[in-house]
Amino acid sequence: MIHYEDLAVEQVDLFGPVEVTAEAVVDFARRYDPQRFHLSDEGARDTYFGRLAASGWHTAALTMKLMMTGREAPLASLGSPGLDDLRWHRPVYPGDRLSVEVTVTDKRVSRSRPEMGLVHFGIATLNQDEVVVMSFNTVSMVARRDAGSDDR
Incomplete structure (x- = not known):
């Protein structure tokens, strides 16, 4: 398991592609x-997309899967209180290959629950051309290996 102590601010990990x-x-x-531009090329033809495009929520689900399965060992995650600044920058189309860049932007031990730390991540989902198609910031609650230590 990857614990709070194993993560460093400014650490960048890349997962994928899918x-x-x-x-x-x-x-x-x-x-x-079930919007028409997510269901068929015909339904998307006269829209902004012009052809079948993935739902942004599908992109988010693929991003989550890559973040959870891409590590050598699982993250000792205890969940998340949420995310901020979710943006879909570019459409995702069939044939695209997505990768996820995860940056640790901040971390601290929880004041009320010292058995865990709060880790802030910046997430960027990129296509095969290294263009950001989606981004967001999130906080994860991550188990500490040793809640009695002073490792910040």
Whole structure:
């Protein structure tokens, strides 16, 4: 497990890639975001996208999966109180290959729960051309290996 003490401010990790398929785009859209531009090329033709495009929520789900499965060992995550500044910068299309860049921007031991630390991450999801397609900031509650230590 990767604990609070194993993460350093300014540490950058890159996870992926994963290829986005048309089948996955349509399946996700049917289940969770059934807008016409997420369901078919025909439905997207006269829209901003011009062709089938992945839901931003699909992109977010793929990002989360890469962040949780891309490490050599699992993060000792205790959940998250939320995220800020979610932005979808560019459309994601079938055939795109997404990677996720995760930067530790800050961290501190919880005052009320010393068995965990709060780790701030900057997240950037990039396509195969290294263009940012989505970004957000989040805070994760991460277990400490030794709650009695003074490791900050």
